Amino acid sequence: MEMNAEYTSLVAVGDSFTEGMSDLLPDGSYRGWADVLATRLATRTPGFRYANLAVRGKLIGQIVDEQVDVAAAMQADVVTLVGGLNDTLRPKCDMGMVRGRLEEAVERLAPSCKTLVLMRSPGRNGPVMERFRPRMEELFALIDDLAARHGAEVADLYGAPVLGDPRMWDVDRLHLTAEGHRRVAEAVWQTLGLPPEDDWQAVPAATAPPHWSSRRVADVRFARRHLLPWIGRRLTGRSSGDGRTGAQFSAEQGRAFWVTPVNAGTPGPVTAWRRVDEGE
Secondary structure, X not given: OOOOOXXXXXXXXXXXXXXXXXXXXXXXXXOHHHHHHHHHHHOOOOOOEEEEOOOOOOOHXXXXXXXXXXHHHOOOOEEEEOOOHHHHOOOOOOHHHHHXXXXXXXXXXXXXOOXXXXXXXXXXXXXXXXXXXXXXXXXXXXXXXXXXXHOOEEEEOOOOHHHHOHHHEOOOOOOEOXXXXXXXXXXXXXXXXXXXXXXXXXXXXXXXXXXXXXXHHHHHHHHHHHHHHHHXXXXXXXXXXXXXXXXXXXXXXXXXXXXXXXXXXXXXXXXXXXXXOOOO
């Protein structure tokens, strides 16, 4: 990877991890690591463009069918692809299918961009992680193999103990907090060959563990607000992403669009994004 490379555009493909849950903003929208990364890249390159196509709840087949060709057509400098983990967390998972669809995605995206970034996704330490760890590691071995064969970069989040720390995870135990997303953005930033701004793997200061009663209350709240609805969706064949599109995809027009910083001519952090009109 070229150090201090310049990137003029970024397209993010995937599921809730890339959409940004649970990095919730005051207006009810999600930010997440991809938005944080785009904001940082935009401060380096005038005219930078960004599109996040990720949608929560999507399985690898849906990501390939709904997002991959759209992303490839945008001819971005950087494409990030994270998918397959939702499949591995299902009670029944056809890993052969996951392998085939992920390979299909990489084969389409790698030639369409200058740099394709894949990820070994993090997981919250706990019994759920232990149950599904063999499938996850099978998925990550495939990701390493695909990266080697197609010249992609891999951000190894799974190998960072700090991202397994429960303090990095929201109360739903499935999605990272704002701090977790910030660390992922830094990890991808460094994977792109850009100068480190901090140590994203640094372990936060120790805190006193919550009292037993507090943990039990949290367990009950988690089951009622998150686990039971998740089980209900699995039993009824529904998904949290049903009826949703990516942040930069227009369902009415059937196409994706770019956004670029509103304050492009002003030095400093990106304060807001605006849609780029066709031909602009």
